[in-house]
Amino acid sequence: GQNIDQPTEMTATEGAIVQINCTYQTSGFNGLFWYQQHAGEAPTFLSYNVLDGLEEKGRFSSFLSRSKGYSYLLLKELQMKDSASYLCAVMDSNYQLIWGAGTKLIIKP
């Protein structure tokens, strides 16, 4: 079967750095997406990786290792507004998105 694993919840301090991991086992691979979702709202697109390596976008970076079936989202200089759930999703060989359950990130002052 297809599976995406992420930690259920993480806590970090304002101003710090946090890394959210995602491991996957899917039928084929056509890219990995990270979305941010605030409580009760829609997911918003953060990043897309299809090649191995690190993609940086401001305070957010995303890393992919296809051989290990592994990705992480790195958030720097954490702000209170970063408190949200972070969803990892993999596009499989049929170009369908397989979603992880999301990681709830709690930021403390």
Place this chain on the structure above:
Amino acid sequence: DGGITQSPKYLFRKEGQNVTLSCEQNLNHDAMYWYRQDPGQGLRLIYYSQIVNDFQKGDIAEGYSVSREKKESFPLTVTSAQKNPTAFYLCASSMGQGHTDTQYFGPGTRLTVL
């Protein structure tokens, strides 16, 4: 402003009633999707459509129906056959060129069955 709209934001329905959730986009996207989100679970695909007048079942289509008569619109009907309909429903769209493309989401409709 381009975007995806869903209405209503909150919906209450009695058991045994059908209800239709609206989804409209003005992004000129070809593909549209309906997902269901339950606490502690990933998004699950209900139906998707790559082109007008055509749609495909997702992983959990039972108890749901859709139509795609216009490019801009992809309404979802939750029928009385859906055994556990209380959930957060998300509509998304993408350029849908058959390859990897980003999905953009509407604000969602929270359906509660009383």
